[in-house]
Structures are given as structure tokens and as C-alpha cells.
Amino acid sequence: MGRKIGMDIHRDFAQIAMVEDSLLRDAGQIGCRPEELRAWAATLREDDEVALEATGNSEAIALLLRPKVARVVVSNPHKTRAIAEAKVKTDKVDARILAQLLAADFLPPVWLPDERTSRRRRLIARRLHVVRQRTRIKNQVQSILHRNLMPRPRSATPSALVAVPGCSASRCRTTSARRSTRCCDSWTSTGQNWPSWTDESPSRPWMVRTSVG
Numbered sequence: 512m513g514r515k516i517g518m519d520i521h522r523d524f525a526q527i528a529m530v531e532d533s534l535l536r537d538a539g540q541i542g543c544r545p546e547e548l549r550a551w552a553a554t555l556r557e558d559d560e561v562a563l564e565a566t567g568n569s570e571a572i573a574l575l576l577r578p579k580v581a582r583v584v585v586s587n588p589h590k591t592r593a594i595a596e597a598k599v600k601t602d603k604v605d606a607r608i609l610a611q612l613l614a615a616d617f618l619p620p621v622w623l624p625d626e627r628t629s630r631r632r633r634l635i636a637r638r639l640h641v642v643r644q645r646t647r648i649k650n651q652v653q654s655i656l657h658r659n660l661m662p663r664p665r666s667a668t669p670s671a672l673v674a675v676p677g678c679s680a681s682r683c684r685t686t687s688a689r690r691s692t693r694c695c696d697s698w699t700s701t702g703q704n705w706p707s708w709t710d711e712s713p714s715r716p717w718m719v720r721t722s723v724g
Contacts, residue, residue, distance in 0.1 A: 513558030513581055517609030519602045520566050528606035530614040537603055548572060552579040562613040564588040564605075565621050573623060586612075590619040 512532075519526040520543070527538035541551045552575060555561075559580045563569050565588055573583045591612065612618040624632065656663060 513556060513560055515610050515614040516555075516559060516561045517606040517611070517613060518561060518563040518572075519605040519609065520563050520569055520572065521602070522568070525563075525572075526602035526606040528603065528610045530610045535607055535610060537606070543568065543572070545575065548575050552576050555579045557581060560584065560613055562586060562609040562618055564591060564609065570623060570629065574626075584613060584618050584620050585623055587619045587621050 515530040516538070517528045519528075523543055524540050525543055526540055529536060529538050541547055555576070557580065560582045561576055561580055562584045563572065563586070565585050569585050573585055576583050586609065591608070609618070653663065655661075
């Protein structure tokens with residue numbers, strides 16, 4: 512029967528405890544750098560099981576350990592503490608609790624995404640952060656202009672484009688229509704110069720400027 516190993520994860524190290532042959536014991540500390548984790552994972556057996564709480568680096572550690580053991584369980588820390596609340600909180604105690612709960616099959620796990628899903632989640636989170644930063648900076652600029660009695664820049668005035676034949680202005684003024692037809696995008700968010708895009712010219716007879724208000 513495989514060992515049940517509990518890991519109390521920190522930024523630079525992890526405290527280890529394990530249940531082996533129904534006996535609970537401490538197993539020291541290991542570093543949380545990739546090379547140190549790989550060296551420790553090489554000492555594990557294929558029928559071992561490892562438990563750790565969900566933290567900022569738990570997903571990366573779980574990915575390193577998965578190929579070496581039978582199962583890696585990342586637990587919900589709030590539910591784990593509700594199940595086994597310790598009066599004395601130390602790294603060794605936390606590691607022991609994880610090992611004991613894993614041995615009893617009483618550990619509430621969290622869902623771990625695959626690598627493709629993880630990449631998409633990171634990409635979406637990063638894009639959301641950039642969009643929020645961009646909006647915050649725009650609002651700061653508008654606030655500074657307003658505080659100093661300055662007019663808004665021309666590119667910030669409400670306006671839209673009637674772009675392709677058969678596209679009505681009222682339809683293209685809505686966000687949902689812009690997203691579905693891609694004919695009248697939000698030009699103010701692209702940083703483009705309004706006159707160069709919206710002035711009528713022989714080369715662009717289908718582009719006319721129209722007021723949204």
C-alpha cells in the first residue's frame with residue numbers, strides 16, 4: 512500500500528509528513544525550486560499519494576509530481592481547516608493534518624485544469640488586467656482635463672462609423688452589433704486619428720462620419 516504524503520507549501524520550502532503502514536511521521540523539509548522538487552519526486556513510489564493545499568504555486572508543484580505518483584490531491588484550504596481545526600498552528604502540524612486526511616480519504620479537493628486550460632485562463636486574466644489598466648488611465652486623463660477646464664480630445668467625442676453597405680447607423684451604435692458585424696468598431700479605443708479615418712474621400716466613399724448623440 513502506498514504512502515500518504517502531506518505537503519505544507521510555502522514560497523521557498525515545503526514541510527513534509529507522511530502516513531506509512533498506519534504510522535504518522537515527519538519527513539523534513541524540501542525546497543520549492545523546480546530542481547529540488549524533481550530530485551525529491553524521484554524518491555517517490557508509483558503508488559504514493561500526495562496532498563497539498565491550494566496556494567499560488569500549488570498548481571505548478573502538482574504538475575511536477577503527477578507523473579511520479581498515483582495521485583496528487585490539491586485541497587481547498589477553507590474546507591480543510593473546517594474539517595480539522597488545530598489549536599496549535601505550525602508547518603509540521605499542517606503537513607500532518609493533510610497526510611492524515613488523505614489517508615482517511617476525507618480531503619476536499621479542488622479542480623485542477625489541464626495545461627491548455629491553464630494557459631487560456633492566464634491569458635484571459637492578463638487581458639482583463641490590461642483592459643482595466645487602460646480604462647483607469649483613460650479615466651485619469653479625462654479627470655485631469657476636466658479639473659483644468661480643458662475640453663475633451665476630439666477622439667473621445669461620441670461618434671460612430673457607417674461602414675459597409677446595408678449597415679444602418681442605429682444598429683452599429685450598439686456594442687453587440689459592433690461585436691457581431693465588425694463593421695463599426697470602437698475607434699476611440701484603438702488610438703487611431705479620427706479625421707484620417709472618417710473624412711469622406713474618393714478612395715473611401717462608403718465611410719461617413721455620423722453623430723451618435
